Structures are given as structure tokens and as C-alpha cells.
Amino acid sequence: MTPVLQAQNIVKRYGSVEALRGASFEVGRGEVVALIGDNGAGKSTLVKCLSGAEIPTSGTILLEGEPVTLDSPVAARRLGIETVYQDLAVAPHLDPAANLFLGREIFRKGLLGKLGVLDKAEMRRRATEEFARFGVTLQNVDVPIGSLSGGQRQSVAVARSVAWASKVVFMDEPTAALGVVQREKVLDVIRRVRDEGMAVVLISHNMPEVLSVSDRVEVLRLGKRVARFNAADASLEDLVGAMTGALVQEDAA
Amino acid sequence: MTTDAVPTTEQRSLRTRLLSANTFWIALVLLALVVVFGALAPDTFLTFLNFQNLFVETSVLLVVAVGMTFVIITGGIDLSVGSVLIFASMISAKTMQWISPGQQISQADWGVIAVGLAVALAGGAVWGLINGLLVARANIPPLIVTLGTLGAALGAASLLNDGTDIRPAPSALSDILGFGTLEGNIPNMVVVAAVITVLFGLVLHTTRFGRYTYAIGSNAEATRRAGIGAARHLTNVYLLSGVLAGAAGFMSMAYFQGTTISGNVTLNLSAIAGVVLGGTSLFGGVGTIVGTVIGVFIPAVLQKGFNIINVQQYWQQIAVGAVLVAAVWFDQQRRRRSKN
Numbered sequence: 092m093t094p095v096l097q098a099q100n101i102v103k104r105y106g107s108v109e110a111l112r113g114a115s116f117e118v119g120r121g122e123v124v125a126l127i128g129d130n131g132a133g134k135s136t137l138v139k140c141l142s143g144a145e146i147p148t149s150g151t152i153l154l155e156g157e158p159v160t161l162d163s164p165v166a167a168r169r170l171g172i173e174t175v176y177q178d179l180a181v182a183p184h185l186d187p188a189a190n191l192f193l194g195r196e197i198f199r200k201g202l203l204g205k206l207g208v209l210d211k212a213e214m215r216r217r218a219t220e221e222f223a224r225f226g227v228t229l230q231n232v233d234v235p236i237g238s239l240s241g242g243q244r245q246s247v248a249v250a251r252s253v254a255w256a257s258k259v260v261f262m263d264e265p266t267a268a269l270g271v272v273q274r275e276k277v278l279d280v281i282r283r284v285r286d287e288g289m290a291v292v293l294i295s296h297n298m299p300e301v302l303s304v305s306d307r308v309e310v311l312r313l314g315k316r317v318a319r320f321n322a323a324d325a326s327l328e329d330l331v332g333a334m335t336g337a338l339v340q341e342d343a344a
Numbered sequence: 345m346t347t348d349a350v351p352t353t354e355q356r357s358l359r360t361r362l363l364s365a366n367t368f369w370i371a372l373v374l375l376a377l378v379v380v381f382g383a384l385a386p387d388t389f390l391t392f393l394n395f396q397n398l399f400v401e402t403s404v405l406l407v408v409a410v411g412m413t414f415v416i417i418t419g420g421i422d423l424s425v426g427s428v429l430i431f432a433s434m435i436s437a438k439t440m441q442w443i444s445p446g447q448q449i450s451q452a453d454w455g456v457i458a459v460g461l462a463v464a465l466a467g468g469a470v471w472g473l474i475n476g477l478l479v480a481r482a483n484i485p486p487l488i489v490t491l492g493t494l495g496a497a498l499g500a501a502s503l504l505n506d507g508t509d510i511r512p513a514p515s516a517l518s519d520i521l522g523f524g525t526l527e528g529n530i531p532n533m534v535v536v537a538a539v540i541t542v543l544f545g546l547v548l549h550t551t552r553f554g555r556y557t558y559a560i561g562s563n564a565e566a567t568r569r570a571g572i573g574a575a576r577h578l579t580n581v582y583l584l585s586g587v588l589a590g591a592a593g594f595m596s597m598a599y600f601q602g603t604t605i606s607g608n609v610t611l612n613l614s615a616i617a618g619v620v621l622g623g624t625s626l627f628g629g630v631g632t633i634v635g636t637v638i639g640v641f642i643p644a645v646l647q648k649g650f651n652i653i654n655v656q657q658y659w660q661q662i663a664v665g666a667v668l669v670a671a672v673w674f675d676q677q678r679r680r681r682s683k684n
Contacts, residue, residue, distance in 0.1 A: 165571045
């Protein structure tokens, strides 16, 4: 089976600093792959390269087997690749529906639509559907997001990205700022996204979380992939060992 | 596992939404003021003439405040509106004077007046565009940018006619726009201001332009990440404020029968006060045009009321200042609460 998204030998230099030294990575349909590594291992840089925020110095990115150039987040988005950012990338004063459709507004039909008038009812209706699809529960669709709990806010942010993604969703520490119950809710959303056949890439520092939600784990160290695990077979010690360099798989790079 | 009692999403009732909107409470304050002054001086305050004057005198400020509402919702500020208004009326009057028969501006016909209107709007647009580009592209804080253009526009306006006013305005313009009325004695100034207010109220609350205005004020970074041309939109918002100041300059010229180089300088502060009193947050992301209308009328009603009950009108300035600070304080408290 061809992976949905595959990165081969990605190198990224910032001046004389080599953030990625030939990193490889792959993720397939309907799986959650956790990308882990110590601080400075190159996780964020790799995700930026794969989501269009940075352009790699060299290396190949294949989307469904075809080489692609991701020179901007908009280009990546057009190919069905979305990113959920670590800091809540939502507008807290807008309601959930407005956030879901931010930048992709639906207009009224006819002359009013040509004048830029929004179809708020339709957006609200479709937002309700999307939230239901990912199991996000909100009491109200017309309150500002800022008045929701942190977990609900992050669930909306996740739903917002995955609603538009058709192939790959990157999630950079989506649960970093959340409490236990709220974290569990967001993880539920992630599982549902996977069950819809999307490829999910999860970046996280929380190893128990990584083992509970992901299907596979890929480990970066010093800008290279050093190990790959099936989450079901891996233990916490394996992951930590690979991250710190105590455990090296010869065939991983 | 879920702690939410209701799994479905629904809209809140009209009543809850009304009570949670600060526009509602500000409207009550305005109503209370009208009731108090009406009770103290029923024969003079509650007259058609009094309200007619009140509306006419507020219409120029209202047009400026509508543009200011957009700017403040983006989290910005436009201090230059008063000077831009003066510049627009000055360059418009100068142009009309120049192309009028015999350079007699009072004799200007409607063709000349139409050119004058276009020049006033363009004059406002130029300053708005300068503000917008400096704020959105050069990333200079709006307070500094518009403080700079406040001085520059006033200086440019003074240079146009060696620091003196151009008087009168074309008599056709003063007669129709300045003092003319529709049937039922509704002043044309008020009609123009009302049309502009309703139009841009609809733009703010129903269109994508309005939604992006809120989005930038709420979280500019998220707006950019959503693939929206945030810098372009922000430039357009300042441009809009400039154009509306230009329109207000044209109205002011019609009403005062000439330019007002020494007046209107503190109009920026009156507009900001009105917008903020109306519940628009200086921190961005929140605000309504209805609120601005109410907020602009609170100082106006206070002033008229104090005049009528023979309280020195200077008390109005003190009262508005106090209410303004209180309004911002409440806004901050609310924000702090919603963060926790």
C-alpha cells in the first residue's frame, strides 16, 4: 500500500544550522502516526516542511506516490493537508460556526451573495453537522468560542481543520494546554478522524497519550528518523530509549 | 464521560442574548437620560425641534464614528479622522472654488458640487490609504501612524488656503444638504447620516468584509493562518474610515456653509468616545453599529439636556469622561472574567 504522505531524505538548513539531516517519514490512510523526539530533534521543522510553512532545502515529498511541491500553507491546504496548531488558532470572539468557516465563508444565493452577504444559517447548520460528525458537543452554536472551555475550544480547532482536510491532518501538541477530561475529548476526536480514513500525524510529548491514541510511532533524533514502532508492541522504555539514543534501529533511516 | 448535559447544539433564546449584550444596557442608559431630562424640562426637551437639532448636530459625528467602529473592532484606532475631515472639506471647497464660474464658489452648480463630493471622498481615501498601508504593511502601531497623519492632514489642509477657511459653501449645497428637509421636516443631513449608518451596519454584520473585520481584531494570527489576506483587509478598513471622514467633511461643509479649520479637531476623541461607550472593545473583536449610534447620542443628549436645564455644559465633558473610563473598566473586567 502506498502511504498517503511520504517524506524522503528531507534536509532543512537555517544558515549553518542543520535542523533536518535527511529525515524520512510516512503516514497512511486511516492511521494515527505519532511523531516524537526530544526538543530540537526536528519534529516541528519536519511538520512545517510537510504542511507548507517551510520549504525544505532538499528531499522529496510524495503525496499518494506523486512528488509535490508545498510552497505555502495554502498550497498544502489545496491538496487536502491541514494543520492544527499548538496555540489555539481560533478567533475567540467569533462563534464556532464562524470559526469553522473562517476563510471559507458561504454566501447567500443571488445578488446578496454577490455583494458579499453571508449565509449564516447555512454555515451554522453545516457546522452543527460537522461537530456532530466528530463528536464535539457544544451547548450553543452562537456563543463566542472564548466563552467555551479549553477542551471545547481545541475540539473546535481540531474539527475546523479536519472538516476541510481530505487526506492528512497534522496536530502539533493538540492537548498541551488541556486538563485530563478535556484531553480525553480531544483524543476521541482524533480517533474519529482516523476512523473516517484520514491520515493523522500527532506530535506530542506525552508518551502515555502517544501509546494510547496512535497506531504507529516514528522517532526523530538529531534531524533523522531513528526508530519506528507499532504502538501496540512498543513500551514506554522503547520510546524513551529511541529518543535519547540508547536504542537504535539500523533500518529506520 | 461527557459533562455536557445537552449533546445537541442550539441557539440561545432572544432574551438571553439581549440581556448578555452590553448594547442593551447602554440603550437603557440613553433611555434613562432622555426620561430624566424629559421629566425635568418637558416643555423644552421633549420637543420636535429639540430632537431635530440634536440629530442634525450629531449626524457628522455619527458618520465618522461608523468608520471608527470598524477600525476599533480590528483592535486599532484612528486619531486622524478630525484632520482628515478638515482636509477633505478644504480640498473639496478649493476645487469647487477653482472650477466655479468666476471662481464664485457660492454660485457653483450641481456639476461642480458633484466634482466637489468626489474630491472630498478621494481626499479622505488618500489619508485612509496612507494610514492603512503604514499600519498593515509597515506594522507601525496605529496610535502612532494616525497621530502622525492627524498632524500631517491638518497641516496639508492649512497649506491649501494659507491657513484660512474657505467660505461660503455652494448655496445650492447648503440649501439642500445643509438645511433642506424631507417631508415631515426630517433634515436631509440626518437622512444621509442614517443611510450611511444603516448601509455600513449591514456591511459589518452581514457580509464577509464585516466578519473579517471581527476576525482580525479577535486573532490576527489565526486570520492569517486561515489564508485570509489580513494585511489587505486591514488596509481597506482604514481606507473606509478615511472615506467616511471625507463624506463627513462634505456634510460638515454643507451644514456650516464652509470649511472649519479650527473646529472638528477633537472630533476624533468624540468619535472614539461614542464608539467605546457603545460597547465596542478597544482590544478588538467586539462591537456593533447600533451600539455606536447609542454611544454617540449619549454625550449629545447630555449636552442638550444640561443646556436646557441650565447646568453649565462643561459638566457634560466631565460626565462623558467619567462614563467613558467606566465603560472601558467594565469591558476589561468582563474580559478578565471570560478568560478564567
